[in-house]
Amino acid sequence: MAENEKNYDLAKERVEKKMGFMIHCGIYVVVNAGLIALNLTRSPDRYWFIWPLLGWGIGVVIHAIKVFGPARSASLKEKMIEKEQSKLNQ
Template sequence: MQTHYEQEERFRLAKKRVDELKGFYGNLVSYIVVNLGLMILNLMTSPEHLWFFWPMFGWGVGVLFHAMKVYGFTPFFGKDWEERKIRQFMEEEKKRNESFKGE
């Protein structure tokens, strides 16, 4: 049986996940709407020079990284990396404290 604290923690984590997904979907919808508008503007005003690809590409890279973070595909700074770094920093702090006690 779960304690009240465990249930609250699960709810908090689920709410955080929903908020992350909502932020990503908002970013994706904005990306599509704005870039469609830029494409239409570009094609109506200067179809000989297609500049709308540049903001589409730049923002698209950002959307891609946002998706990778939200869906848990972070090959460089994933959960394992975070946990390793936390353990490393905790060990370093423990050694530093022990060296001060020994002096």
């Protein structure tokens, strides 16, 4: 029973992280579309929208790596805890 609860909690945590990333992407698209529209209607001779687009884009990429990257299965802290537990169980 405890293993099922642990798996449920892990699955719930992963889903929450993925949903957080999707929300982040949605807000990124909406806000930056607005900035692009604002830039092109108010000052079409200077493309300043590229700077917030790139800056925030870096944050979105980092968020994606944290959610979908190789370390997604278990955090470093969880791995260290499991290692210590295995030492104690010997």
